[in-house]
Amino acid sequence: MSFFQYQNGELCAEKVPLTQIASAIGTPCYVYSRAALEQQWHTLNDAFGDYPHTICYAVKANSNIAVLNILAKLGSGFDIVSEGELRRVLAAGGDPDKVVFSGVAKSASELEFAISQGVKSINIESVAELQRVQEVAASLNTTASIAFRVNPDVDPQTHPYISTGMDKAKFGVPMEAAFAAYQHAANLPNIEIHGIACHIGSQITKTSPFSDSLKIVLGMVKRLAAEGINIKQLDLGGGLGIDYQGEQPPTANEYVQTMLDGVKDEGIDLPIAIEPGRYIAGNSGVMLTKVEYLKHNDSKHFAIVDAGMNDLLRPSLYQAFHTIVPVSKSSDQSKPTLFDVVGPVCESADVLGYDRSLAVQANDLLAVLSAGAYSFSMANNYNSRLRPAEVMVDGDTAHVIRQRESHEDLFKDESLLPE
Ligand code: LLP
Numbered sequence: 001m002s003f004f005q006y007q008n009g010e011l012c013a014e015k016v017p018l019t020q021i022a023s024a025i026g027t028p029c030y031v032y033s034r035a036a037l038e039q040q041w042h043t044l045n046d047a048f049g050d051y052p053h054t055i056c057y058a059v060k061a062n063s064n065i066a067v068l069n070i071l072a073k074l075g076s077g078f079d080i081v082s083e084g085e086l087r088r089v090l091a092a093g094g095d096p097d098k099v100v101f102s103g104v105a106k107s108a109s110e111l112e113f114a115i116s117q118g119v120k121s122i123n124i125e126s127v128a129e130l131q132r133v134q135e136v137a138a139s140l141n142t143t144a145s146i147a148f149r150v151n152p153d154v155d156p157q158t159h160p161y162i163s164t165g166m167d168k169a170k171f172g173v174p175m176e177a178a179f180a181a182y183q184h185a186a187n188l189p190n191i192e193i194h195g196i197a198c199h200i201g202s203q204i205t206k207t208s209p210f211s212d213s214l215k216i217v218l219g220m221v222k223r224l225a226a227e228g229i230n231i232k233q234l235d236l237g238g239g240l241g242i243d244y245q246g247e248q249p250p251t252a253n254e255y256v257q258t259m260l261d262g263v264k265d266e267g268i269d270l271p272i273a274i275e276p277g278r279y280i281a282g283n284s285g286v287m288l289t290k291v292e293y294l295k296h297n298d299s300k301h302f303a304i305v306d307a308g309m310n311d312l313l314r315p316s317l318y319q320a321f322h323t324i325v326p327v328s329k330s331s332d333q334s335k336p337t338l339f340d341v342v343g344p345v346c347e348s349a350d351v352l353g354y355d356r357s358l359a360v361q362a363n364d365l366l367a368v369l370s371a372g373a374y375s376f377s378m379a380n381n382y383n384s385r386l387r388p389a390e391v392m393v394d395g396d397t398a399h400v401i402r403q404r405e406s407h408e409d410l411f412k413d414e415s416l417l418p419e
Pocket of ligand 1: 061164201202275277279318
């Protein structure tokens with residue numbers, strides 16, 4: 001069920017009208033629903049039944065520590081890609097023993113921090129990184145628990161910017177090279193082989209890319225076993241898509257069943273980790289924005305709003321579609337106009353949505369839906385705009401979980417040259 005519903009013509013997050021949040025803290029702001037986050041996590045978790053598994057939430061989707069804390073309390077693990085994300089997980093009470101560390105460019109100091117915190121798996125993305133992990137672990141006089149992130153060269157059939165498992169991508173180690181890398185790793189003194197990892201892309205709306213890549217991963221597991229290298233965990237990445245615009249991605253059950261069928265077919269019963277981000281957070285949040293002006297020219301109507309591409313980059317960067325709806329249905333909805341909903345940023349790409357049928361006036365509030373994932377986490381200060389506030393609704397209470405940035409914050413780390 002959706003936790004963002006109209007009640008008496010007012011869009012609410014759980015039991016809180018969004019107008020109330022906008023008038024208390026202003027716009028633009030992000031609003032998340034705790035119940036939605038928990039529902040999504042449980043749906044995936046329950047789909048595994050009693051099959052051994054770990055849900056490692058992809059922190060990059062939404063890294064607010066309140067979000068991480070809610071998931072940590074459910075027993076979630078985390079997929080991180082930087083020391084910053086690991087520090088957030090720790091601050092939120094996450095268990096490093098359920099953390100996997102992905103990313104192609106881990107620095108020596110990031111590895112040192114992660115290994116010393118005892119993360120479950122460093123998901124290594126190159127032979128050069130293996131060497132670095134060995135050196136760092138040796139310098140700490142310990143062993144690093146690792147997986148190789150393999151690249152199965154499978155097309156996830158999604159936007160090219162979020163495809164990661166094809167041979168032209170910078171991600172993962174190609175299969176033949178990975179086989180050799182495992183053999184090499186098996187002989188390194190400070191490396192403990194824990195698993196195999198694979199993440200082929202994001203916003204995937206079919207099961208076949210998942211089953212195709214799983215087959216390739218399991219083939220590698222068998223090949224390694226024949227060499228005496230025993231994999232202890234399959235990390236099958238994230239990528240399950242969500243409904244932004246009527247897409248019909250697999251359900252959590254269909255997605256998980258695809259994996260469980262795949263391992264069963266191959267007679268492999270290893271524990272599975274997955275790294276979902278969007279599925280958990282995407283439809284658990286909205287962005288609120290206010291119409292500043294209406295502007296009409298010969299060929300276009302514009303609803304100029306107070307949120308821009310710096311606040312929500314996805315439409316500009318990926319031509320992503322986010323549904324935009326009025327927060328109050330009380331204003332006259334009878335004569336909608338086709339508007340381009342545009343922001344304040346000085347770029348023509350600063351468009352949140354083209355040709356949206358809306359009946360809006362200046363000062364009306366709009367909600368940009370499906371903005372819980374890759375939205376605030378990709379916000380920036382372009383045009384010296386303040387990043388929005390974030391709010392978490394829990395039942396009938398709204399908690400500010402991140403204050404709006406202040407103008408003092410904006411250049412507090414900058415300095416003038418000496419006179
Ligand atoms: N694991 C790894 C190693 C990843 O790189 C990603 C996402 C995930 C898990 C989580 O994937 P998800 O379940 O959320 O699909 N900014 C883009 C999405 C970039 C995804 C990057 N990696 C967007 O707004 O669509």
